[in-house]
Amino acid sequence: MELTSVLNQSLTYINSFALRCAVGLNISGHIQAYGHPMPLNELARSIPISPEKDMMLGRLMALLVQKEVFAQDEAGCYMLTPFSNLLLTERSNMGAFTCFITEPAFTKHMCAMSEWFKDGEAGSTVCMAANNGKDIWDLFRENHELGNLFNEAMASRCKQQMGVFVKSYPHMFADLNSLVDVGGGTGTAVKIIANAFPMLRCTVLDLPHVVAKASKDDSFNVVAGDMLKKLPPADAFLLKNVLHDWCDEDCVRILKGCKEAIEPRKDGSKVIIVDIIQDFENNNAKATETGFLFDILMMCCHGAKERKKQEWHDLILAAGYSGYKIHPTQLGADCVMELYP
Ligand SMILES: C[S@@+](CC[C@H](N)C(=O)[O-])C[C@H]1O[C@@H](n2cnc3c(N)ncnc32)[C@H](O)[C@@H]1O
Structure with a gap:
């Protein structure tokens, strides 16, 4: 056995x-x-x-x-x-995710995990150890083929998620005038949100070489930027499958940046996080296992992690939010968290 x-x-x-x-x-x-x-x-x-x-x-x-x-x-x-x-x-073209995650230029990092545990410098990741100290975002910027595969993989998953999301949570976008999708890749999510809610001014913010690949579409604005720096003002910020890429300290910085950039006028202003909650009670066995697999992936790629309920609670409060709500989803392992400034 x-x-x-x-x-x-x-x-x-x-x-x-x-x-x-x-x-x-x-x-x-x-x-x-x-x-x-x-x-x-x-x-x-x-x-x-x-x-x-x-x-x-x-x-x-x-x-x-x-x-x-x-x-x-x-x-x-x-x-x-x-x-x-x-x-x-x-x-949904989810095969793009399969192709990215099994791409030899990517899987080679996973082969280096035990060496990294033994010899990796403090603060380095498995990916950095295998790429002369370059982080994964630098790698995607330099290796166009791998970077494009990653963007396509994210866009495919995003298309699948957002179809469910805008139908399940129309109230989440009601009364908003503007939304920035922080780390929104090539704009798949904002395009779907803008089509579903045409009155909402949507913006995607991502690294310059990523937004350069965003579709030219009048329904949303494109900003090349750094989410760790100043963000453009808006009523709402979306952080979808972004915070699991960052350590706690950077997450607090990003969440504080969103809070500071929220336009002061509004009731209903918010930050929307879509990410895995590892110990969420609605998770089935597959969602739980997927959470563990993503956790190791985040450790190797970013020195980051998937989080449990208490860890999300601590981050949100450390960034100064007054409260939050967790919504279960039909999105498998992902949950939606609505944060109030
Ligand atoms: C895991 S992907 C998620 C993409 C998208 N939110 C989604 O759900 O499909 C993380 C995104 O963060 C972007 N990113 C990484 N570092 C960034 C930074 N400093 N500023 C802005 N975007 C960044 C990456 O280029 C990538 O598109």
């Missing part, structure tokens, strides 16, 4: 790479285009792969069916599942 567990745990990365392969071959797209359950040979011809690899493709599909990425009917033909629906490029 234990032997199987060790083998299984050690082999788990094969799941990630099988998924990466499915994305690379666009298997979801081929099954969708076929229009009904797809036999193996039809899938193989439509990718296309050479006929001597058909059986190997069948073995890849067997693993992916076992992981519920795809399903099979009684005749053994392949069908999409809710999982593979998320890989379709015209829907």
Whole structure:
């Protein structure tokens, strides 16, 4: 039993790479285009792969069916599942996240974790140790391909999250005139918010080389800036999957910066945080495990962390907010926190 567990745990990365392969071959797209359950040979011809690899493709599909990425009917033909629906490029394109997280230029950092524990300098991260002291944001700026993959991965997840978010929490944006999405990447979230709430003036703020890739769209403004410095004034600030990238000290600085930049006029002014709460009572086993995995990822990439309820409470109060509310979400491991200045 234990032997199987060790083998299984050690082999788990094969799941990630099988998924990466499915994305690379666009298997979801081929099954969708076929229009009904797809036999193996039809899938193989439509990718296309050479006929001597058909059986190997069948073995890849067997693993992916076992992981519920795809399903099979009684005749053994392949069908999409809710999982593979998320890989379709015209829907959420979550395969972009798979490709980024399994990209060798990125996974090489994870291989250096034990050396970093033993020899890493204080204040360095696993990524810094593996990249001559450069932090991950410098790495994304210099390695355009990796940086673009990261931006695309974030945008894909964002599209999926924001669709749910604006429908579930319309009240969150009521009575606001302006919102800044701090660390908002290439503007996916503000574009969705601006479309849903056309009266709201939306702005995305991110690093110069990131916002340079934002879509040219009249529905929102673009600011190249540094979230650790002065922020443009607004009624509301969104920090979505941002604070888990930063240590407590920097989080307090960012939250204080938002509070200072909130326009004084308004009832209803707020900061909205979307991030994992590790010990949130609504988390199911998958959300809990996802929280642990992201926590190690944040440790390696940023020297940062996912936080428990008490840790969020301490940060929010240390930044001087008068109160906050936590909303459970349909966003898996992520929760929404609404902070009042
Ligand atoms: C994990 S991503 C989250 C992106 C987006 N909020 C989302 O949910 O998809 C963090 C973002 O913070 C940006 N960032 C990092 N350091 C920053 C800084 N000093 N000032 C502004 N943005 C920064 C990164 O470029 C990246 O787009």
